[in-house]
Amino acid sequence: MNSQNEMSLTFESRSSGESFARSAVASFITYLDPTVSEINDIKTAVSEAVTNCVVHAYRDTIGKIYLNVKIFDQNMVEIKIRDKGCGMENIKQAMEPLYTTAPEDERSGLGFTLMQSFTDSVKVRSKIGKGTTVILKKRLSPRV
Amino acid sequence: MKYDFKNNVLTVYLSGEIDHHGARKIREETDSLIQQNKPVLLNMDFSDVGFSDSSGIGLIMGRYRLMSLYGGKTKVINIPERLRYVMNLSGLSSLHITDK
Ligand SMILES: Nc1ncnc2c1ncn2[C@@H]1O[C@H](COP(=O)(O)OP(=O)(O)O)[C@@H](O)[C@H]1O
Ligand SMILES: [Mg+2]
Numbered sequence: 401m402n403s404q405n406e407m408s409l410t411f412e413s414r415s416s417g418e419s420f421a422r423s424a425v426a427s428f429i430t431y432l433d434p435t436v437s438e439i440n441d442i443k444t445a446v447s448e449a450v451t452n453c454v455v456h457a458y459r460d461t462i463g464k465i466y467l468n469v470k471i472f473d474q475n476m477v478e479i480k481i482r483d484k485g486c487g488m489e490n491i492k493q494a495m496e497p498l499y500t501t502a503p504e505d506e507r508s509g510l511g512f513t514l515m516q517s518f519t520d521s522v523k524v525r526s527k528i529g530k531g532t533t534v535i536l537k538k539r540l541s542p543r544v
Numbered sequence: 545m546k547y548d549f550k551n552n553v554l555t556v557y558l559s560g561e562i563d564h565h566g567a568r569k570i571r572e573e574t575d576s577l578i579q580q581n582k583p584v585l586l587n588m589d590f591s592d593v594g595f596s597d598s599s600g601i602g603l604i605m606g607r608y609r610l611m612s613l614y615g616g617k618t619k620v621i622n623i624p625e626r627l628r629y630v631m632n633l634s635g636l637s638s639l640h641i642t643d644k
Contacts, residue, residue: 415563415564415565416565418563418564418565419561419563419565422595440595440626441626443595444595444597444626447563447595447597448597448598451563451564451597451599454564455564497633497634498634505602506567506571506599506602506603506605506606507598507602508598508599508601508602508605510598510601510630510634511597511598513598513630513633513634514597514598514626514630517626517629517630517633518626
């Protein structure tokens with residue numbers, strides 16, 4: 401399926417990139433006239449995925465985060481967040497509510513739970529030592 | 545960060561956007577206020593928070609643990625709806641720290 405519109409950004413895994421990334425995605429989709437609640441759902445999910453790159457994937461180092469947003473027919477928004485960081489061994493376990501490998505950092509283990517609660521689908525691919533890709537999809541309600 | 549302390553109750557007024565980047569400063573300021581004042585109750589007021597991701601939950605749970613060490617209680621006022629939803633989902637609402 402061809403996308404109607406697309407944007408990509410590459411930025412370093414500094415914590416200041418968290419607000420930059422969620423605002424950039426929110427600005428990009430503004431022309432689709434999303435509701436305030438849809439914008440906040442998407443900002444929350446993007447913030448979680450990008451924070452995971454900063455906190456987990458590139459823990460103690462700085463690497464690149466690759467963000468790609470595509471718009472498909474019927475206001476379907478697809479957001480890809482990719483890193484070339486440490487990867488994870490067990491994706492299913494990582495996605496369980498309250499599971500975290502960074503409790504000392506006051507991570508709550510609810511990042512994936514938030515992504516799943518506020519988008520239509522969350523797909524994760526990961527390979528130890530290679531990195532992780534998170535794909536978020538959300539269909540915006542039809543506008544009249 | 546705005547706060548007030550009276551009758552052994554510490555209230556911190558959070559504002560703006562809460563994420564991993566901003567949470568650290570809030571955590572440090574709140575913890576030093578807790579350690580100085582040893583309140584019996586900590587109120588975390590989210591009324592002026594426009595956005596929070598799960599870092600807000602980490603912030604709440606961390607302060608809840610610190611307050612418990614001193615035998616104090618924690619209450620969250622006007623928690624953002626997404627955080628409340630996820631706290632309910634994950635069973636954290638059984639701690640009864642949110643106002644709704
Ligand atoms: N991009 C990533 N690279 C490596 N590990 C990750 C990544 N994203 C998530 N994880 C792992 O999955 C766990 C759960 O993530 P999440 O639900 O966001 O909770 P939290 O970030 O609070 O730990 C993390 O603790 C970490 O071990
Ligand atoms: Mg996370």
